[in-house]
Amino acid sequence: MDARLAGLLRHSREPMLAQLRLSWWRESLGRDSAEWPAGEPLLVALRSWNGQHGALTALVDGWEAMTGPAPLPTQALQAxxxxxxxxxxxxxxxxxxxxxxxxxxxxxxxxxxxxxxxRLGNSEERAAASSVAIERREPLPRVSRSLRPLLVLSGLARHNLDRGNTGAAISPAAMLKALRLGLLGF
Known part of the structure; x- marks a missing residue:
């Protein structure tokens, strides 16, 4: 879902178009899954959430905050x-x-x-986001095996931030970190 919403922003030339598409997702997530169109594979997958899919509207709201003019304010990053x-x-x-x-x-x-x-393209936004990320950093919590993919995502993003680029995610050190977090949970 997050990747789909990111793609909407990436491929929309105008913020208004992105906001319209995000609005469609917000409205769809707000409805009962029985009312969803059958041709959207992501919505088909979300049917397994047994009516709890409405909570994902917060993700749509977060992406909508990113549609503002550059440089984005810190409030958009926090949203x-x-x-x-x-x-x-x-x-x-x-x-x-x-x-x-x-x-x-x-x-x-x-x-x-x-x-x-x-990932932000604007250097001023990247600097603000890095500052907020470092300021709000805390130890990674221990989670059960079913939530370890979330731990791996967070740990690898932190690894990338520490090294200053997304290419760090494919380094041998990142692979070892992902294996350690995924298998051992720390």
Whole structure:
């Protein structure tokens, strides 16, 4: 879902077009899954969320905050972090990991800030996002095996931020880090 929404922004020449497409997703997620169009594979996959898909509207809101004019204010970066954190928390709830909802939310927020800090094209925005990511950094929480993919995402984004580029994600050190986080959980 996050990758699809990122693609909407990346491929929209005008912020208004991106906002219209995001609005469609927000409205779709707000409806009962029985009302969804059958031709959208992502919505078909979200039917397995058994009615809890509405929580993903926070992710749509986070991406919408990123449609503003450059340079984006810190509030937009924080809205994005909150949206991704809420999406991670929703996944924890869907997976019935109720005791780990806040840990998942923290992982999503930390992943978002580090990921955005590396990927933004505007140097002023990258610097602001890096500052916020470093300021809000905290130890990665321990989570159960079913939530470890979220731990891996957050850990690799942090690794990329520390090295200052997305190419760090394919280094041998990153691969070892991903294996350690995924298998051992720390």
């Amino acid at each position: 994005m972090a909150q949206g991704r954190g809420d999406a991670f928390a929703a996944l924890a709830q869907v997976l019935q990991r109720d005791g780990e909802i806040e840990s998942a939310r923290r992982l999503g927020s930390q992943w978002s800030l580090a990921d955005v800090a590396i």
